Amino acid sequence: METIGSEQRDLLRTTSSEGCGVERTLKVLDGKWTTLIVRELLSGPKRFGDLRTALGSPSAKTLTDRLRALEHQRILTRTVYAEVPPRVVYRLTEEGESLSDVLYAMLRWGEEHPLTDD
Amino acid sequence: METIGSEQRDLLRTTSSEGCGVERTLKVLDGKWTTLIVRELLSGPKRFGDLRTALGSPSAKTLTDRLRALEHQRILTRTVYAEVPPRVVYRLTEEGESLSDVLYAMLRWGEEHPLTDD
DNA sequence: TTATATAGTTTCCGTATGGAAACCATTGGC
DNA sequence: GCCAATGGTTTCCATACGGAAACTATATAA
Numbered sequence: 001m002e003t004i005g006s007e008q009r010d011l012l013r014t015t016s017s018e019g020c021g022v023e024r025t026l027k028v029l030d031g032k033w034t035t036l037i038v039r040e041l042l043s044g045p046k047r048f049g050d051l052r053t054a055l056g057s058p059s060a061k062t063l064t065d066r067l068r069a070l071e072h073q074r075i076l077t078r079t080v081y082a083e084v085p086p087r088v089v090y091r092l093t094e095e096g097e098s099l100s101d102v103l104y105a106m107l108r109w110g111e112e113h114p115l116t117d118d
Numbered sequence: 119m120e121t122i123g124s125e126q127r128d129l130l131r132t133t134s135s136e137g138c139g140v141e142r143t144l145k146v147l148d149g150k151w152t153t154l155i156v157r158e159l160l161s162g163p164k165r166f167g168d169l170r171t172a173l174g175s176p177s178a179k180t181l182t183d184r185l186r187a188l189e190h191q192r193i194l195t196r197t198v199y200a201e202v203p204p205r206v207v208y209r210l211t212e213e214g215e216s217l218s219d220v221l222y223a224m225l226r227w228g229e230e231h232p233l234t235d236d
Numbered sequence: 237t238t239a240t241a242t243a244g245t246t247t248c249c250g251t252a253t254g255g256a257a258a259c260c261a262t263t264g265g266c
Numbered sequence: 267g268c269c270a271a272t273g274g275t276t277t278c279c280a281t282a283c284g285g286a287a288a289c290t291a292t293a294t295a296a
Contacts, residue, residue, distance in 0.1 A: 020157070020225070020228070021224065021225040021226065021227065021228025021229035021230075022153060022154065022157050022221060022224045022225050022228055023154070023228065024227075024228030024229075024231070024232070024233060025224040025225075025227050025228040026153055026154075026224070027233075031283085031284090032283075032284070033284095035140060035144055036138075036140065036141070036144075039138070039140050047242090047243090048242075048243055048244075049241095049242070049243075058284080058285080059284065059285045059286070060243075060244065060245085060285095061244090061245080061246085061284075061285075061286090062283085062284050062285070064243085064244065064245080065283095065284085073233075080243090083242095083293090084241085084242085084291090084292050084293040084294065085240080085241040085242035085243075085291095085292075085293080085294090086241090086242055086243055086244085086291090086292080087242075087243090088242085088243060088244085095231055098227065098230070098231070099227060101223045101226070101227060102220070102223040102224055102227050103140060104223075105219045105220040105222075105223040106139065106140045106143040106144070106220055107138070107139040107140050107143075108139065108219070109139065109142075109143050109216065109217060109219060109220050110138070110139025110140055110141065110142030110143040111139035111142075112139075112216070113142070113213055113216070114142070115142060115145075115191075149253085149254090150253075150254070151254095165272090165273090166272075166273055166274080167271095167272070167273075176254080176255080177254065177255045177256070177257095178255095178273075178274065178275085179254075179255075179256090179274090179275080179276085180253085180254050180255070182273085182274065182275080183253095183254085198273090201262095201263095201272095202261095202262050202263045202264065202271085202272085203262075203263080203264095203270085203271045203272035203273075204261090204262075204271095204272055204273055204274085205272075205273090206272085206273060206274085
């Protein structure tokens with residue numbers, strides 16, 4: 001029983017190493033917290049502080065770096081509300097939302113293959 | 119139009135940050151070349167040298183490290199043929215093959231979202 | 237007047253990652 | 267007797283990554 005159809009296999013086979021779609025996705029999801037940030041935002045927009053808490057407190061610097069990178073790649077938007085203290089909300093763009101297919105595939109694989117040792 | 123069904127969204131929402139399936143998958147696919155190695159092997163078993171060429175010549179040390187890690191996690195098997203010069207073949211296990219769902223999702227996303235600048 | 241909350245920024249630093257280069261083992265072929 | 271080919275291993279090193287701590291801005295509340 002195949003886990004992959006011939007159509008999919010062909011796509012994977014014929015794509016060159018350079019500029020392959022897989023590499024493009026890897027580039028976007030690069031960095032220690034990046035993928036998890038997207039996962040958090042898939043359940044709705046979140047504030048900076050909420051993200052930090054949900055992720056288990058990465059350093060402010062690191063979280064800022066990742067958010068800025070994702071913003072630059074148009075995966076999410078950053079909205080500052082002119083209040084005091086400031087409120088900043090991050091929300092996925094349509095492009096960011098579309099990463100849910102990748103995230104969900106990861107989620108399923110991870111749950112179907114619990115780690116044996118390690 | 120939603121890109122994710124309510125069933126999927128619920129799964130992503132209710133999973134805690136620790137031990138989430140996404141994190142498990144990230145752990146397996148960790149490292150610079152890891153995901154690309156799996157992509158290469160999805161089109162069939164490959165020798166060490168073939169992998170190096172296909173990937174664009176990562177250092178031997180790095181490739182060895184990644185292959186050993188994937189072997190340890192039972193994503194692939196390493197078969198040594200007692201010939202001279204030696205021939206070593208790497209092939210995905212069933213578990214490794216099942217990563218095709220993740221890889222294919224990445225491939226599609228990457229192809230549907232070519233980079234604008236960067 | 238001072239404290240407080242949020243969302244940073246900046247500086248500094250330790251570690252991990254990955255690459256380059258040199259070296260090794262084996263044996264069939266010249 | 268020596269070289270080539272394969273698939274490594276070992277050592278060394280530069281950089282990138284990410285964390286900790288200290289600092290900042292602002293307006294409201296006490």
